[in-house]
Amino acid sequence: MISDWLEALPFPALVIGSDHRVLFANGPMNSLFDELGPRNEYFDPQYFLDRADERQPTQKVNNYLQGGEYVAKNIQIGYPPRNFFLRATRVISEGEKEYFCCVLTPQKFLDDVDYSELLDTVTSLVMQLDINGSISYLNERVFEKLGYDLSQPELAVRHIRDIDRNYDEAAWSERRQELREGRGINYFTQFVRRDGSLMPVEVSVIPDRFSISGRFTLTAQDITEQKAVEDRLREALLQVKELSREYQRENRQLKQTIRQQGHAKEIVSVDPSYQKVLRKIEQVASTQTTVLITGETGTGKELVAGRIHALSYRADKPLITVDCSALPPELIESELFGYRKGAFTGANDHKIGRFQAADGGTIFLDEIGEMPLGLQTRLLRVLQERTFTPLGGTRPIQVDVRVIAATNRDLRAEIEKGTFRQDLFFRLSVFPIHNPPLRERPADIGPLLWHFIQKFNARLNRRVTKVEPAVMDLLNGYRFPGNIRELENLTERALIVSSGDTLRVADIRLDVGAGEATATSHHPALSLPKADDLLTLEEHQRQYISYVLELTGGKVSGKGGAASILGMNAQTLFGRMRKLGLR
Missing domain, CATH: 1.10.8.60 (Helicase, Ruva Protein; domain 3)
Known part of the structure; x- marks a missing residue:
């Protein structure tokens, strides 16, 4: 933050460590260095000797080196030599590291320069305030970013508490003590715009070395973009966390898929009457057609579904099984289509549904005759449009899924009773396969x-x-x-x-x-x-x-x-x- 502020100054400025190592130099200072000859990693403090001081200069320089504040009214530096006013200030970072901020002002500017005009050129938000937080100056950037009218400065904020949403008197008291000790402070907060909206900022406060009135300069950097990136990263991390929680569930589904993909080998039959079933499986496997498998309980309808999947071009993708008879009616919809966080009480995270898990592969809806009538409408829409919206979601999700359904019920009789949709039956039974009983x-x-x-x-x-x-x-x-x-x-x-x-x-x-x-x-x-x-x-x-x-x-x-x-x-x-x- 300090380097950003110094870089904006039109005068030479640099930051050096306690060992005299140059940590930062702005553009004008680099130009001075070029005049002095070959660069050196370390800065010679003899350049800071005050020509206007009649006392031994070594004592003043030593005081500077010991961490005090050093002011030199007239130093000469550059080629040809030019006169500068120097102010060097010790600053202690949060990591307890000590460094010195030095600003050299050309003597010819001392009488007529207006520092408010200088600060108005800085891209950061700059304020001057006293030890109690009362604001005496705001640069143009503050007016612009916070929505105040530059022609009506009397309407702008007058105290840091008016602008800092997280202002706390106890916390500011601690900061006040650090400032008295000459320590710079840095923190993150939110500034309140005139319209009430919030702007995240990174704040740095240092003693104001342009005046002798004991004031402080606060600089703030708008980090809205950075915050947005962090929020997106946080959301991504939450999604990763959600996916990690889904890992075991999907791992179980994968194991189930592996078992079911082996079902093509598990269909054991030498009976001539069953060969026509196997032929039907081979005929339909290479297509994307929806299949309805009928047959009594225990005839191995899931084996037929597994063989169809294993012989299809989707064989290397998931085969997800949903037993519609094993799920409570109120859970089937969320199980099939998933839900978004907050969709209902207890929905603390996102959860993907079985259709999304089966994307690119096959979903096997076992005991389809048990599906509630209301949910049949949603299933029909998925079969027609190949899209669905999770519970609590707003954006439809497109999937490429082959649907195989099975039932031990007479669905035509269920249609007559009004418990199964006729249009869904026609959509499912494009290619029916009857799995005969063992007898x-x-x-x-x-x-x-x-x-x-x-x-x-x-x-x-x-x-x-x-x-x-x-x-x-x-x-x-x-x-x-x-x-x-x-x-x-x-x-x-x-x-x-x-x-x-x-x-x-x-x-x-x-x-x-x-x-x-x-x-x-x-x-x-x-x-x-x-x-x-x-x-x-x-x-x-x-x-x-x-x-x-x-x-x-x-x-x-x-x-x-x-x-x-x-x-x-x-x-x-x-x-x-x-x-x-x-x-």
Whole structure:
């Protein structure tokens, strides 16, 4: 701040340290230095000897060096030598560092110079005030920046308290003491403009060395631009803080995405009836078309969504799943679209929604039939315009998201009841895929069983490598009302109670009727599939043996071979394979 003020002076001025090192010199002073010859990092205090002082000059210079105030009425410096009036003042910074501010005034200007005219040329706001804060002078910059009429100076402020919004008598008393000790003070505050608006400023107050009246010069720099930058930085830091809080949540979503992107490999099927579902998936995956997946609970609709995403050009982008049935109705909107700070009670920070998290990728709206009717309107608008506005927000956000929805409800019936919008149904069901129940794909029971055995062997530290034939007979005769999810849970439970390397019928427990009972005791009462759904024994054997061979990589005999898994002699299996046309 002091250097800014000195730079604006038309007279030579410099700042030197207690070790005589030159810390700053304004333009006129640099011109004097050029006249003196080669530059030196240190200033020779002998230049400050007062030619008008009859006393020993060394004593005055020593007093100056000891930190007092030094005034020389007539020093000679420059080439050719010229006479200057010198005033040097010790200043102590907030860091307790000592330095000296020196101003050289040409003798010819001493009689007629008007320092108010000089201060009016300074770009900073400059005031002269006494030790109590009463203002005696304001430069033109103060009038300009604070909105006062220069032609009516009597209307301007008369005390620092009138202009400093944060004025505090106790704080000013402390500053007053520092000024008495010859210490410069610096602080940040806000000046009040005439219209009541605020201007952030950086203030510096130093003793006024142009007069002997004990006044002080206050300079203030408008830091509105700097403050705006700081505010933007602070806002950016808040956003970073918000994003860091979202990190764990997004990390969980990423892990979910990784799992779901692997679903293309987890769709296990050899049943011919399911192949048309897989073909539909391949047909629609490469497009941006909205897909509606229907099917009973537990059929693996999320696997179909995962496969569509994995086969699309969006596969390297997020797949975000929203279970509409798991969220309270009042939270679904904020979960989907996010919210801004202050949008509602408890909204202390910004939060991005699932649609924004899925930008560039896919959002899977599971159980879409559970979505409240009012929110269906917003979803329809997002599907049509590809934009949405967070709760409490004012600016729409544009997203590039593919929407896949799923439901176990009959949405046409829901439309008839008035609980689902017909226009939303048409928008979602551009390409419908029906995921059939497990009872309609019986050839997949065996492959799925082995898939889950391998999965839970690793998780439960089991080593089941064989299945009793009676187990397959039991499962093939069961209708699986819970579909694939029920088979998965059944397999996990069976491996927990199993012992050895063989899964036995006694390990299997099926939910029959209202209660749970052992499969052996209730086998006669199990519901049997319709005759049209049954495969011939030969076809079933062919598909099942093919699947086991696929699991073993074509290995038939030896440890981990298909014969070991099927509980058959290797030669017997070779003979069965020839009979079934397998190679």
